[in-house]
Amino acid sequence: xxxxxxxxxxxxxxxxxxxxxxxxxxxxxxxxxxxxxxxxxxxxxxxxxxxxxxxxxxxxxxxxxxxxxxxxxxxxxxxxxxxxxxxxxxxxxxxxxxxxxxxxxxxxxxxxxxxxxxxxxxxxxxxxxxxxxxxxxxxxxxxxxxxxxxxxxxxxxxxxxxxxxxxxxxxxxxxxxxxxxxxxxxxxxxxxxxxxxxxxxxxxxxxxxxxxxxxxxxxxxxxxxxxxxxxxxxxxxxxxxxxxxxxxxxxxxxxxxxxxxxxxxxxxxxxxxxxxxxxxxxxxxxxxxxxxxxxxxxxxxxxxxxxxxxxxxxxxxxxxxxxxxxxxxxxxxxxxxxxxxxxxxxxxxxxxxxxxxxxxxxxxxxxxxxxxx
Numbered sequence: 001x002x003x004x005x006x007x008x009x010x011x012x013x014x015x016x017x018x019x020x021x022x023x024x025x026x027x028x029x030x031x032x033x034x035x036x037x038x039x040x041x042x043x044x045x046x047x048x049x050x051x052x053x054x055x056x057x058x059x060x061x062x063x064x065x066x067x068x069x070x071x072x073x074x075x076x077x078x079x080x081x082x083x084x085x086x087x088x089x090x091x092x093x094x095x096x097x098x099x100x101x102x103x104x105x106x107x108x109x110x111x112x113x114x115x116x117x118x119x120x121x122x123x124x125x126x127x128x129x130x131x132x133x134x135x136x137x138x139x140x141x142x143x144x145x146x147x148x149x150x151x152x153x154x155x156x157x158x159x160x161x162x163x164x165x166x167x168x169x170x171x172x173x174x175x176x177x178x179x180x181x182x183x184x185x186x187x188x189x190x191x192x193x194x195x196x197x198x199x200x201x202x203x204x205x206x207x208x209x210x211x212x213x214x215x216x217x218x219x220x221x222x223x224x225x226x227x228x229x230x231x232x233x234x235x236x237x238x239x240x241x242x243x244x245x246x247x248x249x250x251x252x253x254x255x256x257x258x259x260x261x262x263x264x265x266x267x268x269x270x271x272x273x274x275x276x277x278x279x280x281x282x283x284x285x286x287x288x289x290x291x292x293x294x295x296x297x298x299x300x301x302x303x304x305x306x307x308x309x310x311x312x313x314x315x316x317x318x319x320x321x322x323x324x325x326x327x328x329x330x331x332x333x334x335x336x337x338x339x340x341x342x343x344x345x346x347x348x349x350x351x352x353x354x355x356x357x358x359x360x361x362x363x364x365x366x367x368x369x370x371x372x373x
Contacts, residue, residue, distance in 0.1 A: 028071040029324050031056070031314060032091045034101030034111070035126075036079040040205075040231050043257050044103050048125055049074060050297040051307025052100050058291055059311070065318045070311075077107045081176075084110030092118045097326040100310045103303070105129035105177035116140045121326045121333075123313055125306035128253070129180050133350040140330045142347055144310040144340070145276065145303070146356030148177070151252055152184025154358045155274050159185075159223065159250065160192045162360075162372070167197040169221035169247075171212065171236070173228030174201040181252050182227030197221040204232055213240050222247060229254040233271075234263025241267035248272065253302045253358075261367055271363040272372065276342070278359065279305045285341045309340035 033052050035045035049072075056070045064070060075091060077083040084107035091099060092114060099115065099122040102108040108127035115122040116138045123142040124132065130147050159168065168189055172182035179201065186196050197219040202212055213236070216224065224247050226233050233255040240247070250272035261268050280289050280300045288308065292299035299305060316338045317329040337346035346354050361369040 028069045029065060029098070029318065030071045030073050030094075030096045031098045031100060031311065032094075032096045033072055033074045034077055034087050034091065034099055034107075035103030037074060037076040039078040039080075041079040041104065041229060043259055044079070044126065044254075044303065045076075047298075047301040047303040048100060048103055048307040050292065050295075050301075051125065051304040051309075052311045054288070054292050054295065054297060054299075054304075055308040055311035055315075057295075058288070059315050065315050066322070066324060068324070070315065075101075077102055077104075077111075079104035079107055081106035081110045083107060085114055087111065088114035088120075091115075092120060097121065097324070098314050098329075099123070100125060100307055100314070102127060105132060105180070106175055108132050109176060112136065112138065112141050119327050121314060121317070121330050123310040125310040126253075126303045127177075129176050131176060131180065133352055136350070138351055139334075140326070142310075142313070142330075142333060142351040143353055144306045144313060144342065144345065145353070146358055147352060148181040148252070149184050150356060151274050151358045152181045153188050155181075155225065155250060155252065155360070156185045156188030156192070158272075158274075158360045158372070159189065159225065160194060163223055163248075165194065165221070165223035167195040167219070167221045167223075169198040169200070169216050169219050169224045170196055171198075171200050171202060171224065171226045171228075173204040173232055175204060175228065177252075177254060178204075178226075178228035180227070182225065185225050185227070202228075202232060202236075204228065206232075207235070209236050209239050210243065212236075213243050213245055216240065216247070217243070217245055224249045226251045226255065230257040230260040231263060234260040234268070237264040237267040237271065241265075250274075250360075256302050256361070256363070256369075258367055260363075261365060266365055268363060269365040273361050273363055273369070274358045275302050275361050275369075276306060276359075277357045278371065279342050282341070288341050305341045309338075309342045309345065312340050313338045313345070
């Protein structure tokens with residue numbers, strides 16, 4: 001008979017009087033930032049790192065947690081699913097008990113079993129795929145961002161109510177995140193009776209999308225939704241414009257990266273993107289926004305404030321539990337709510353947020369964006 005190690009079982013099995021763990025004896029409480037710090041998606045890792053770093057600095061300046069300082073440790077997974085388990089095992093072996101990340105859904109999905117089985121609290125500020133948590137019965141896994149099945153319907157409702165297209169082409173990058181959200185958008189559009197003229201996957205990393213652009217031109221679609229990340233979205237828009245495709249594009253938060261402007265050029269003007277609501281406009285966040293800006297960090301990106309909130313949730317969980325035992329911290333988080341820059345947050349039994357708001361933004365070539373009115 002095989003027995004599965006679980007954090008809950010481990011916690012129940014701990015005998016009184018055991019030698020304190022190295023984490024408990026340490027002068028700092030380490031939080032790993034797991035995400036892309038090499039490769040084409042590094043800016044997303046930077047967004048999360050800026051959020052974690054700012055939160056750590058503010059928490060430490062206020063005295064830390066249980067008399068200890070927080071310490072952020074950056075670990076690179078390149079946003080590659082195959083690197084998710086490698087990074088997770090490294091974090092476990094380094095006896096780090098808290099993770100903000102992973103950033104991309106594929107790498108997150110690949111790492112979660114390890115964290116849950118080894119008693120590590122993981123809070124992702126950016127991975128939106130439902131597959132991160134659905135049907136897993138995890139104790140240790142949380143998010144501080146909404147899911148694709150929240151974001152997809154929000155995008156579809158906007159398309160139906162505001163755009164009112166004759167037909168929509170839905171593209172995706174064949175990956176967990178991109179295909180998942182594209183499928184959600186297609187499902188909602190079809191339920192509403194909107195014609196989906198094309199549902200097509202592209203290969204992430206390709207440099208020439210002429211073939212799919214030809215299909216788009218022949219599909220009769222007067223609006224395009226793309227599920228995936230900014231490098232491919234930027235090329236699709238630029239090459240589409242060069243080939244006479246005059247159709248507006250929309251994408252999820254994965255395309256909301258300032259680097260898309262350099263890729264797409266003038267074709268980026270008017271792109272629509274679903275992003276977390278702009279929490280920088282909340283007056284109660286003024287001091288936090290100033291803390292970002294004082295360090296020349298941008299608080300207004302897709303993931304900075306969700307990452308700040310993930311870090312604060314971990315810190316508040318440690319305070320609330322009265323210990324830095326991650327199993328007890330996870331139990332406290334599931335039973336309580338936390339005040340954060342993205343609002344007062346709480347989690348359901350899967351570790352997903354009970355509520356999260358996505359807004360639709362109009363993207364401009366000058367690098368600015370505004371909520372679509």
